[in-house]
Amino acid sequence: MTILMLETLDTAGMALLGEAGEVIHSPTPNAHDHSLPFDKVTAIITRGLGKLDRPLLEKCPNLKVIARCGAGLNNLDTVAAKAMNIPVVFAPGINATAVAEHVLMLIMMILRKGFRAVTEVKNSNWQYRNDMQSDDLCGKKVTLVGTGNIARKVAEYTSALSMETVMCGREGRGMQGLRDNLETHLATTDVLSLHIPADNDNDLFVDAILLNNLKPGAIVINTARGSLIDELAMVNALNDGHIAAYGADVMTTQPPPADNALINHPNTVVTPHAAALTKRTYQEMSIFTALNVVSILSGSTPDKLSIYHGAA
Template sequence: MKISVTILSRMPPERSRLVLSYAPENFEINIIESSAPIDLQINACKDADAIILGTPNIDMSVLNECHKVKLLQTLSAGYEELNIEAISKIGIPIANNGGSNAGAVSEQVLSIALMLIRGTLKHWENAKEKKWREGIRDLNFGELGNKKFGIVGMGPIGKELAKKLQGFQCEVSYYDINFLDPITENELNISRTTLNNLLKNSDVISLHIPLNEKTYHFIGKNEFLKMKKNAIIINTSRGGIIDEIALLKALKEEQIAGAGLDVMESEPPKENDALLELNNVIITPHMAGVTSESNSRSALFAFENVNRAIAKKEILSVVNTKELLTYRS
């Protein structure tokens, strides 16, 4: 049986080729730019059995014409740009990438943490400027090993990060609205704590929560005041989770020691963004989850999930289950 799948994306050609290389033989794939006019998007999507989003956004006027679609599948972990309520009302399940980028993002967190704690960028700048070994005796640099590491959000990325931190013998605690089962906590050698305790006790804090009304500016002035003076905060989730004005103040006034940001409230940041000028901040251009390996995993996951939807099997990583149940009852 032929399955019609439309991929709505602004992916570069090389990633499109990679994604297509994992498509099952019975899939008829139609790729259209997400910036294409709405009428062209409707024409490309209206007869599709499933839509895969390279960029997690689609106009409702397109979906309202898609009466055959059984799944809206993103290649990304984030989905905050989608109108979940409206999409649920027309009965379309939405699934994200199921943690396909967890390995990549967790590695980026460790990379940023190590660079900040070891002062790698400062040493690199000194070496380029021929200031060999300058400042290395100041003892302002440390080790990640045995540090207290706090993870906010224990989804696939948080769990993968906890697993990797075992090699550093860190004392890992986590905060999540849900409890992990005791077996998983024991396997990952982690313990659940309150947000206040995590903020007060952690040397490194890493954020892995979705952006929504409840998590907007989840970390702000009051949270920074609770942190250690030597604390580092890392955000690879979404920019709006941290109040950047409060972060700038906390860094300038040395309330905390440093920050690592793969995401920002405005992307790209404004040219005069003061965070770009600080030497205790590492900023990367929203690339933590982008590797050839994670792209391959997300493509495989997407096509397998489409197969599940068509076969009326349980769809994995659905993000609007509760809303669908509400509107279908």
């Protein structure tokens, strides 16, 4: 078996793959740019950068499995994989605790002015304490868009901090059902946090209309996907003060250009798509992904949770 890596995994995961067969590395996440032994490849593994599109799958006539070390699959052509009868391995749920903690960190950094306060003190401005205008989490209403593993874990944490917590799902009615459910909460929401996958149905899900319907002074948190946010609409809402702040771990373009208006806005806190990259979680995702790829290649039965069967 020959395993093509578009990006590396944790050392424990890489060791498992190395024991199972030949591991080759694409010099960059875009395998199309390189001359590689595609005819030998039986598995392709990536994280968040490498694109597993139909042309790449078609270059590999002996391909048995493709995998994403993570939960999101927007960089894999799952439709093409299904048509070609190629199993798709991913690692849902493993990152829930790490991402939920990151969400809570962003909320605290914004509401309690944590990042700004530390920066001011480092700049010798101890008197910033007189201007902080931080606020409590307790009593705030947080509306979670989505009902998956991460949203449920966030709900545990926010409820424990005495935040009024609401989860909005589709309830079998697709994106319109989600929008309808959400609409009943926007005007009373203090914190809106996104926990839905990105697809063609929800590009720019948070647009100017949704932002305008949010409670004045609300904050928005996005640890899901950058494409969910209309960045221009968000900048405008921040500029006019209707939205107090935006906290994110993802951007539409990653890495964003240096002149990106959201990155440079004084009322944003943005981290580099690192919510799930804690030591423990990254290692667990890597091992889980590697084990299940090897299981398929060796003819064994993979963990049923590791196989993507399509959107619910």
